[in-house]
Amino acid sequence: PQMPAMQLVIQGQPEWLQPDNWDAYEIYMTTAELYAVIQRKGYLMASGKWKHYDKNGKVIEDSEVVKLLNNPNPLLNGRDYIRQMLENKSIYGNNYEYLNLVPGFDIPASLFNIEPYKMEIVTTGKYYKQVDIDGIIKEYRLLYGSEIEDTFLPNEINHTKIPNGQNPVKGDSPMRALYMPISNIRAAYAFRNVIMTKKGALGILSNGSASPEGAIPLTEKERKRIEQQYQKTYGVDSNQLQVIMSNSKLEWQAMSYPTKDLMLFEEVEADFKRIIDAYGLNDNIFSREKASTFTNVAEGLKQAYESTIIPESEEISLNRTKIFGLQEKGEVVKLCYDHIPVLQTDKVKEAER
Numbered sequence: 249p250q251m252p253a254m255q256l257v258i259q260g261q262p263e264w265l266q267p268d269n270w271d272a273y274e275i276y277m278t279t280a281e282l283y284a285v286i287q288r289k290g291y292l293m294a295s296g297k298w299k300h301y302d303k304n305g306k307v308i309e310d311s312e313v314v315k316l317l318n319n320p321n322p323l324l325n326g327r328d329y330i331r332q333m334l335e336n337k338s339i340y341g342n343n344y345e346y347l348n349l350v351p352g353f354d355i356p357a358s359l360f361n362i363e364p365y366k367m368e369i370v371t372t373g374k375y376y377k378q379v380d381i382d383g384i385i386k387e388y389r390l391l392y393g394s395e396i397e398d399t400f401l402p403n404e405i406n407h408t409k410i411p412n413g414q415n416p417v418k419g420d421s422p423m424r425a426l427y428m429p430i431s432n433i434r435a436a437y438a439f440r441n442v443i444m445t446k447k448g449a450l451g452i453l454s455n456g457s458a459s460p461e462g463a464i465p466l467t468e469k470e471r472k473r474i475e476q477q478y479q480k481t482y483g484v485d486s487n488q489l490q491v492i493m494s495n496s497k498l499e500w501q502a503m504s505y506p507t508k509d510l511m512l513f514e515e516v517e518a519d520f521k522r523i524i525d526a527y528g529l530n531d532n533i534f535s536r537e538k539a540s541t542f543t544n545v546a547e548g549l550k551q552a553y554e555s556t557i558i559p560e561s562e563e564i565s566l567n568r569t570k571i572f573g574l575q576e577k578g579e580v581v582k583l584c585y586d587h588i589p590v591l592q593t594d595k596v597k598e599a600e601r
Contacts, residue, residue: 272339281520285527286338290331292557296583303578313572313581320359332361340364341419345406355572366391406571426526429519436512528556549590
């Protein structure tokens with residue numbers, strides 16, 4: 249059967265959210281809270297250590313598989329490589345890993361993550377009756393603009409993704425679900441920036457004198473004199489005055505709007521928590537308006553590892569075991585976190601009983 253349409257266009261949403269238009273990486277790099285969450289998750293995931301086990305559950309020392317995973321290519325070490333993988337999936341919902349296969353060798357010579365936005369999947373148009381990837385995917389194309397820079401066979405690309413109900417072949421960005429929180433954060437920062445950099449007049453200093461005919465306006469000469477005094481003479485520096493002395497009867501009318509009434513900080517905090525939840529972390533491990541206690545931070549880290557990092561690392565481990573052909577040998581490769589201090593507390597308590 250022919251595969252369904254692979255694109256989901258959200259009507260009425262801004263251009264950056266549309267699948268064919270949005271610059272997800274630019275949004276990621278210019279939204280501080282989103283950047284902080286993805287970076288933190290990447291560092292936590294990359295804190296694991298690769299271990300290769302034989303069919304009897306014993307660690308294989310000097311494993312070629314572990315050597316490759318710790319040094320996948322000349323540009324990145326193993327930890328940065330994991331961070332790059334997670335960043336790609338967190339932003340685009342997909343990671344395309346090139347396996348530099350060498351005839352006669354069981355494992356690739358090197359591994360490279362390819363920028364997801366440059367990759368195109370050419371399908372056969374068939375899906376449900378297929379039993380291997382070659383029956384579903386013809387090839388992967390690396391695009392440079394609209395030009396094809398390179399092509400890859402299905403067995404040369406290890407494609408991992410966040411499952412997408414609209415497309416069984418290609419994942420979708422979790423940032424789509426976070427559109428409103430991201431948009432609100434960006435709007436709040438933009439508004440605060442305008443207030444701070446383009447605020448205009450702080451207020452109006454006017455003549456409070458009156459006559460039977462009404463208020464007496466300042467003369468042009470007096471107005472300029474007060475303006476010059478205000479700009480040059482008065483301020484918060486040590487060589488400036490803080491109080492205006494004038495023979496004129498003046499009145500002050502504030503023009504600025506108190507930001508606390510807009511609750512911009514509260515809005516950003518609430519949206520930040522939505523992003524943290526979406527990526528499976530805990531808000532206690534991030535900087536907050538009200539600092540967390542040491543215990544809360546430790547428990548937050550423990551929760552992040554146990555509920556998100558370790559389960560996701562198991563998916564990565566299963567994927568690695570499969571693509572390196574270890575299953576047939578009864579072997580496995582695992583990304584382990586048993587050395588992480590915060591995960592040792594329960595073991596220590598158990599030993600003390």
